[in-house]
Amino acid sequence: MKLRWVTELKTLNMKLRWVTELKTLNMKLRWVTELKTLNMKLRWVTELKTLNMKLRWVTELKTLNMKLRDALDLYANVVHVKSIPGIPTRHKNIDFVVIPRADRGRGVVESLKITTAEKSRRIAKFAFDYATKFGRKRVTAVHKANIMKLGDGLFLRCCQEFI
Structure with missing residues (x-):
């Protein structure tokens, strides 16, 4: 099964476009490693689609999406939640982030944190x-520091160090 990946990057007003067909998981991981080795930072991605790849082997715990996050060292997600004017909702004027x-994945043992x-x-x-x-x-x-005293x-x- 081939994965056709089209990514457009904008760097210093230059537009780069890759069309790559990667046939095996090793080729995909090698490609991701090369991206990191070249120290390319993905700042503007015109179209980002989640790689929904089912696990082929029962023993494999990480999806391709998780491996991509690890290889690119992506550690935080940013989700902006905001009310849209004109759309009736239960709560009004919501605006938070x-x-x-994103540095943890769901594995077989979900109780281990x-x-x-x-x-x-x-x-x-x-x-x-x-925030700044x-x-x-x-x-x-x-957090759940009252229950999970060590981790949380x-x-x-x-x-609190940043306050």
């Missing part, structure tokens, strides 16, 4: 930098 961590101080600081710094850059008034850290307690302490 959710920044969940791995949290490190470095990754917690990294996502907290990203959230505070985002886009004029947000507050940053709220969502560490995350909460790392967030």
Whole structure:
């Protein structure tokens, strides 16, 4: 099964376009590794579609999408939630941003939660930098530190370092 990938990048007013047919998973991973090795940062992607690739082997825990996130070191998602004027909704004037961590994937063992101080600081710094850059008034850290004292307690302490 071939994967036809068309990506357009804009860098310094230059428009680059790749059309690549990758036949095997190893070729796909090699291509992703080459992107990272060349230190290309994907800033503007004209069209981004989620790679919904089903796991071929029961033993494989990561989808191609997860491997792509790991190879490009993508650690935060930015989801902007905003009310649209003229659309009737239960709640009015909603405007907030959710920044969940993207450095963890769903595996077979979902009860195992791995949290490190470095990754917690990294996502907290990203959230505070985002709030500063886009004029947000507050940053709220969502956690379960009262129940998960070690993992979420560490995350909460790392967030408080930026206050």
